[in-house]
Amino acid sequence: MALILAFAFAAVGNVMLLPVLGMVALAVLALSGAAVGVVLRRLRGAGVLALGVVLILPFVTGDQVLWQFGPLRWHAEGLAAGLLIGGRLLAIVTVTLAFLTPLPPFRLVAGARALGVPTLMADLALLTLRYLDELRAELARAMLARRLRGGKGGWRGLSDYGVILAAVLIRSHRRAERLWAAMRLRGYGAGVAQSLPPLAARARWGMVLVAAGGVALVLLDRAI
Amino acid sequence: MHLPDGIVPVEFALAGYAASGVLTALALSQLNRQPDPRAAIPRAAMLTTVFFAAALVAIPVPPTSVHLMLSGLMGVMLGWFAMPAIMVGLFLQAVLFGHGGLTTLGLNGVIVGLPALLAFGFWQLAGRRWPDMAALVAGSGAVVLGLAVFAAIVLAGLPVALDSGAESLAIRAFLLAHLPLVLAEGVIVLALMRVLRRVEPGLVPHV
Numbered sequence: 320m321a322l323i324l325a326f327a328f329a330a331v332g333n334v335m336l337l338p339v340l341g342m343v344a345l346a347v348l349a350l351s352g353a354a355v356g357v358v359l360r361r362l363r364g365a366g367v368l369a370l371g372v373v374l375i376l377p378f379v380t381g382d383q384v385l386w387q388f389g390p391l392r393w394h395a396e397g398l399a400a401g402l403l404i405g406g407r408l409l410a411i412v413t414v415t416l417a418f419l420t421p422l423p424p425f426r427l428v429a430g431a432r433a434l435g436v437p438t439l440m441a442d443l444a445l446l447t448l449r450y451l452d453e454l455r456a457e458l459a460r461a462m463l464a465r466r467l468r469g470g471k472g473g474w475r476g477l478s479d480y481g482v483i484l485a486a487v488l489i490r491s492h493r494r495a496e497r498l499w500a501a502m503r504l505r506g507y508g509a510g511v512a513q514s515l516p517p518l519a520a521r522a523r524w525g526m527v528l529v530a531a532g533g534v535a536l537v538l539l540d541r542a543i
Numbered sequence: 544m545h546l547p548d549g550i551v552p553v554e555f556a557l558a559g560y561a562a563s564g565v566l567t568a569l570a571l572s573q574l575n576r577q578p579d580p581r582a583a584i585p586r587a588a589m590l591t592t593v594f595f596a597a598a599l600v601a602i603p604v605p606p607t608s609v610h611l612m613l614s615g616l617m618g619v620m621l622g623w624f625a626m627p628a629i630m631v632g633l634f635l636q637a638v639l640f641g642h643g644g645l646t647t648l649g650l651n652g653v654i655v656g657l658p659a660l661l662a663f664g665f666w667q668l669a670g671r672r673w674p675d676m677a678a679l680v681a682g683s684g685a686v687v688l689g690l691a692v693f694a695a696i697v698l699a700g701l702p703v704a705l706d707s708g709a710e711s712l713a714i715r716a717f718l719l720a721h722l723p724l725v726l727a728e729g730v731i732v733l734a735l736m737r738v739l740r741r742v743e744p745g746l747v748p749h750v
């Protein structure tokens with residue numbers, strides 16, 4: 320559903336429809352049950368990017384001058400393009416986070432598998448998630464140890480990062496060998512990732528509704 | 544260097560999904576020719592995790608700090624596995640950390656994955672004879688190629704055309720801003736491959 324709405328939002332090319340995008344995104348956020356604080360925190364990066372686009376594009380594109388200060392000119396076409404890009408960005412990220420934040424990662428991978436993602440990639444995703452926190456901590460420890468030992472800074476220290484990455488890669492490879500042996504012993508064969516059970520009738524209707532809303536939004540955009 | 548949602552028209556996003564789908568299908572078909580493709584999954588997952596974690600760390604490169612892309616290294620180390628690993632990494636980054644986007648996942652897959660596959664091809668050609676040069680070129684060259692594809696997509700996808708002066712200025716500023724990343728990745732990949740060749744040659748293809 321997130322993907323359908325995200326693509327419908329991405330298809331909008333008329334700046335007049337931005338308030339509709341905003342309202343739909345907020346409605347999805349309210350109905351999804353996602354923690355609003357978490358979503359807002361994760362939206363910060365997208366918000367900064369959207370603001371940057373809205374502020375910079377009017378300076379570099381367009382003909383109709385809205386405001387001028389010395390050689391700097393703010394153009395109407397650039398402002399419209401900036402608002403469109405920034406608005407789409409915020410709306411898409413909001414619905415993505417609203418739908419996906421409440422889901423535990425393994426359900427996310429199971430959902431991807433139900434959408435036809437090959438077993439090999441689903442297993443790759445699950446095992447990557449399994450070791451991500453551990454390896455991030457290991458990498459952070461190695462970086463801290465390097466700093467405490469008085470490692471060189473700037474350009475002269477770059478090769479040290481290569482050495483740290485090599486050490487983490489070697490340890491990870493050995494761990495992967497042990498993991499593979501353990502998986503074989505446990506009878507690994509049909510894949511680690513589980514498929515989701517068939518969708519309930521309510522979820523099916525929800526998908527139909529979202530798809531119809533997305534098509535209506537695109538048709539409205541083309542009609543204006 | 545990920546393309547966020549909403550920047551490019553939906554036609555571009557769909558074309559990106561098609562292109563990365565073709566590249567991933569090609570990679571999977573090559574992997575399925577191996578006697579036991581599943582045997583490589585834990586190793587590929589571990590390497591994907593390392594690359595994923597490393598890309599989240601900011602490395603100080605005066606006058607700025609950079610986040611590594613590591614697509615050249617992924618291509619060299621993972622071969623055909625690089626493409627599915629990159630798609631998985633980009634999906635998780637978009638969903639868990641908000642880096643990149645869901646609609647632009649396909650385009651980002653092309654931006655990072657295509658250079659990785661080309662780096663793999665280059666390593667196959669030159670890695671045995673000139674390993675240092677091949678590592679440097681794979682590391683830096685993959686970033687240059689990724690930047691070129693990224694810039695081309697953004698410029699072609701803007702809803703309004705930039706005037707030629709602004710476009711030329713934007714391209715120059717973009718390339719200058721990423722020069723530290725190009726050089727840093729080359730140096731890091733070179734140092735890493737040297738260590739692996741000495742300490743764990745079994746991990747380096749061809750050696």
